[in-house]
């Protein structure tokens with residue numbers, strides 16, 4: 001069954017108050033749900049009260065204190081309908097569920113002997129029958145009763161009371177003063193330790209902040225709690241948004257489908273985004289924790305105080321909250337730096353975000369699952385927590401920020417909260433608030449064209465033409481946009497035509513020596529001009545330009561588009577050496593590297609010998625030795641584009657050829673720039689106490705990049721450096737980098753011995769064991785056979801999503817040689833794992849299913865076995881709705 005956005009109907013009842021009482025036990029938890037229901041004015045008197053429910057056992061239904069006669073309700077597999085209710089009534093439903101048997105990790109489940117919940121998007125219906133949709137908002141009062149082996153009993157809001165019952169169990173009562181949709185409900189019960197602090201909010205209230213985790217892990221929650229304090233402060237200062245509760249809790253759990261969840265006042269987190277110390281967490285882990293803690297905290301306003309009317313509006317809260325967490329991270333990274341350093345730190349964050357967008361969202365937008373950031377339809381909403389809704393959604397918010405400016409955007413946010421605090425609203429409502437500011441700034445414009453970003457899928461391509469007339473000293477820039485039909489649009493027929501987008505396109509011009517040219521544009525003279533492309537093709541003229549300039553395009557990635565311009569390699573080298581915009585400077589190097597690797601992959605396919613271009617090596621040499629560039633930026637500038645990004649540029653994707661080409665270039669750079677890499681390795685050591693701060697993290701990134709080049713090149717002594725680093729590393733970033741270099745490029749016994757010792761040392765730390773699996777799953781020499789052997793390891797289980805991601809997902813998504821072996825065994829392995837996972841956890845299975853999305857664009861030798869594997873999965877009986885949607889779209893809309 002497909003659900004369509006256009007079919008939205010308001011719910012006929014209000015449910016202002018809900019009381020939930022839980023008698024918690026792993027094998028049978030009883031839930032009493034008492035709700036005040038009121039028929040909405042205007043709703044038909046015979047409108048049934050239809051409640052959702054899944055995997056529940058019904059114990060009783062009562063209305064206004066009396067059991068409901070059997071002919072007044074109808075129970076079906078997924079719903080409970082009550083008929084003939086008075087306009088206002090108290091409905092009481094008692095039901096039972098079995099948390100210990102819940103392997104889906106949606107609803108109420110057991111992990112590590114404790115109880116947790118996950119309700120977004122449609123998990124609350126696995127806890128009790130309810131109107132499981134975000135536009136039904138209620139005040140919750142929650143009673144939890146459990147045996148003393150579950151001493152910590154948490155739910156949303158404020159703790160009202162806590163007592164011991166005559167039967168020896170504990171009972172607590174919680175109340176959340178803010179009305180909320182049921183997807184924000186949460187409970188946690190178990191044996192947990194915590195770390196806490198009290199802070200004063202901007203208006204002077206004391207609030208209690210707590211981070212809960214497994215006993216024994218209390219030393220690993222300092223960074224998470226500090227990040228939470230920083231997030232609270234940042235939302236106050238940048239957006240004027242204050243914490244509205246007296247208490248805010250974060251709880252870490254090891255079995256979790258996603259990163260984390262913003263339940264009101266009780267965020268539940270994948271332990272991977274909470275626990276960290278120098279010995280066990282990498283720089284990337286620290287950064288991830290800060291960003292996810294920020295993300296969930298920021299949802300308190302963008303998501304919770306103002307929520308979504310329906311799930312098609314998911315990007316209303318996710319795109320906006322990702323934008324906010326990106327800005328938070330950027331501000332944290334730039335903190336305490338001078339202007340130039342801060343600009344570089346911000347560029348590094350922007351580069352990392354764009355790299356992620358291109359690796360995950362661009363392929364999605366070009367494949368069978370392509371959807372607008374506000375989808376028009378879905379079969380399973382769990383499949384739409386996508387890079388498009390999240391990351392492209394954040395880009396669409398960022399473009400509004402770019403168009404309005406920081407101050408204008410803030411005014412738009414204030415207006416959004418003024419209009420909609422306490423409501424469940426749509427993406428249109430958000431844009432309307434922003435537009436109210438935009439039209440004040442520009443009485444002759446509006447955001448009507450801009451709104452198409454919410455309705456149309458696919459990545460627009462902007463073609464740039466540059467004409468220079470030496471006689472008139474005029475430079476004319478022509479921008480032309482087009483957006484191909486993608487996914488289901490291709491089936492829509494000839495009458496479906498996409499309209500142009502409103503694209504903020506930021507550019508600069510350099511002279512032939514790399515100097516920035518002043519641009520006279522929109523009444524100002526600046527180095528960067530923001531062109532607003534709103535039609536299919538438009539022209540801009542820049543006066544007083546003596547010679548033909550080199551354009552620096554889409555500075556700061558001002559829009560999520562693909563740029564088409566025919567730079568020469570010489571121009572790319574010039575931009576890479578001189579562009580004053582650090583993002584565009586990085587981009588020029590990446591484009592140069594992309595051309596190199598694609599050419600090498602073609603040579604490989606044609607069976608020719610591979611040669612690296614001297615001008616390219618010289619460009620990398622210049623970046624590597626430029627003293628004006630800080631280490632973090634240089635690490636990004638020198639990183640070769642990922643295989644995922646490169647694949648998007650191939651007519652017919654050939655992952656093994658790409659992997660060989662990329663490896664060749666990495667090794668060749670290592671050989672030709674050995675002295676310089678060696679120098680970078682030596683001068684970017686970070687002795688002394690570990691700090692995850694951006695400057696030392698940047699040094700480690702550059703040093704470890706240097707090490708990987710030296711190892712790949714088989715440079716004399718490189719393995720000794722790696723072995724030494726591994727033996728004396730004082731932090732997990734350096735341990736993992738050395739081990740990875742050794743496993744992928746090392747010789748002799750050391751790598752395997754180190755790998756075994758690493759496991760023995762960390763076998764009791766699940767998050768480190770995940771790293772151990774992930775390293776091997778993605779290693780160059782790992783085959784399907786190796787992956788199967790790793791699955792036999794006693795520490796492996798498909799039931800824990802982090803473990804499944806570490807081994808199965810790493811192999812299927814990040815091991816080009818193993819997964820895409822021409823014998824097709826990788827695809828057969830994928831099909832098997834999708835089916836095994838589907839029996840346990842459909843949401844995770846559907847994520848893995850997406851590994852074959854873009855099968856139809858692969859070389860024929862791979863395409864055929866890929867298609868067969870997809871067909872095999874689709875033919876499987878009893879497939880979940882989640883996986884069904886993914887594989888059928890992959891086969892139909894490719």
Ligand code: ARG
Pocket residue numbers: 118120121257258260261262295296318382385843
């Ligand atoms: N709202 C959460 C976040 O982005 C994600 C929840 C996703 N839940 C799910 N079952 N897929 O912060």
Ligand code: ZN
Pocket residue numbers: 295299317318321
């Ligand atoms: Zn979110």
